[in-house]
Amino acid sequence: GLVNTREMFEKAMAGKYAIPAFNFNNMEQMQAIIQACVETASPVILQVSSGARKYANQTILRYMAQGAVEYAKELGRNIPICLHLDHGDTFELCKSCIDMGFSSVMIDGSHLPYDENVALTRKVVEYAHQFDVTVEGELGVLAGIEDEVSAEHHTYTEPDQVVDFVTKTGVDSLAISIGTSHGANKFRPEQCTRNAEGVLVPPPLRFDILEEIEKRIPGFPIVLHGSSSVPQKYVDIINKYGGAVKDAIGIPEDQLRKAAESAVCKINIDSDGRLAMTAAVREILWTKPAEFDPRKYLGPAREWLKELYKHKCEKVLGSAGKA
Numbered sequence: 001g002l003v004n005t006r007e008m009f010e011k012a013m014a015g016k017y018a019i020p021a022f023n024f025n026n027m028e029q030m031q032a033i034i035q036a037c038v039e040t041a042s043p044v045i046l047q048v049s050s051g052a053r054k055y056a057n058q059t060i061l062r063y064m065a066q067g068a069v070e071y072a073k074e075l076g077r078n079i080p081i082c083l084h085l086d087h088g089d090t091f092e093l094c095k096s097c098i099d100m101g102f103s104s105v106m107i108d109g110s111h112l113p114y115d116e117n118v119a120l121t122r123k124v125v126e127y128a129h130q131f132d133v134t135v136e137g138e139l140g141v142l143a144g145i146e147d148e149v150s151a152e153h154h155t156y157t158e159p160d161q162v163v164d165f166v167t168k169t170g171v172d173s174l175a176i177s178i179g180t181s182h183g184a185n186k187f188r189p190e191q192c193t194r195n196a197e198g199v200l201v202p203p204p205l206r207f208d209i210l211e212e213i214e215k216r217i218p219g220f221p222i223v224l225h226g227s228s229s230v231p232q233k234y235v236d237i238i239n240k241y242g243g244a245v246k247d248a249i250g251i252p253e254d255q256l257r258k259a260a261e262s263a264v265c266k267i268n269i270d271s272d273g274r275l276a277m278t279a280a281v282r283e284i285l286w287t288k289p290a291e292f293d294p295r296k297y298l299g300p301a302r303e304w305l306k307e308l309y310k311h312k313c314e315k316v317l318g319s320a321g322k323a
């Protein structure tokens with residue numbers, strides 16, 4: 001069946017790698033994730049956002065994840081699969097997912113005043129732990145780019161708060177803010193420098209803050225949101241075939257490799273999958289304009305996605321071979 005994150009994170013901590021947390025909203029994304037993780041023998045966290053619930057229906061996604069467990073076995077490997085609520089914002093939403101069979105939830109109270117974040121997170125933990133469901137909390141706020149207005153404003157996690165937060169709440173893992181952000185425009189080009197090949201290199205993540213946090217709560221599982229690397233090859237294909245994705249910059253893979261070797265045990269990736277899928281669909285519809293069977297473009301999109309996820313497990317997170 002579906003498993004919580006406890007044993008996954010213990011092994012990831014000891015083995016110095018990170019578990020991939022891939023978002024899914026539809027069947028093709030789920031299949032690509034499972035195929036990739038079976039082929040690379042990687043444990044995996046399937047994440048459902050509030051947006052995914054609205055798009056696809058929570059019940060359907062929950063049973064799709066159950067199907068994923070059977071699908072993995074059918075493909076030849078019984079890998080550990082966790083079904084996790086991404087960015088839960090209320091107790092009621094977390095409870096609804098727990099009651100329906102999710103094995104892990106995130107309660108994101110990071111925008112709230114500290115004491116309210118503690119109280120809300122504690123309430124979710126008290127409920128979740130009765131059912132052996134693990135809980136991710138968050139301290140610090142990721143910068144966001146909304147309506148094409150880029151607000152360069154991270155509220156980095158305050159290392160002095162983490163002991164108090166994990167003790168008072170009882171959370172199983174902690175998401176932190178050290179310079180990552182959601183979406184495909186994580187940095188403005190003018191914040192970056194160019195390397196010898198002319199590739200834009202963004203400012204590094206705040207590993208100094210991560211190290212401070214690790215000192216305060218040694219061995220405690222840390223989570224990184226906003227960790228897509230935004231591969232330029234997908235952006236180029238999208239734009240070649242009629243798209244207009246501008247100034248897309250992600251977290252360089254070497255930064256993510258370094259994070260995976262630390263106490264970071266879960267790395268969230270959604271945007272890269274969106275880019276891969278869109279690149280495939282755009283290329284096919286552009287080059288084969290007579291095609292109108294969705295399987296003819298969603299099938300290849302699923303293949304591109306699978307290759308992306310395999311690359312993440314093998315070359316970035318180090319989770320390949322751990323299941």
Ligand code: G3H
Binds near residue numbers: 049051086182183
């Ligand atoms: O954290 C955000 C994830 O990428 C999910 O995004 O709410 O558009 O599904 P979404």
Ligand code: 13P
Binds near residue numbers: 227229272
């Ligand atoms: P990206 O937008 O960088 O893929 O981040 C996804 C995420 O953090 C989901 O919670």
Ligand code: NA
Binds near residue numbers: 017018259260261265
């Ligand atoms: Na790690």
Ligand code: ZN
Binds near residue numbers: 182226268
């Ligand atoms: Zn996130």
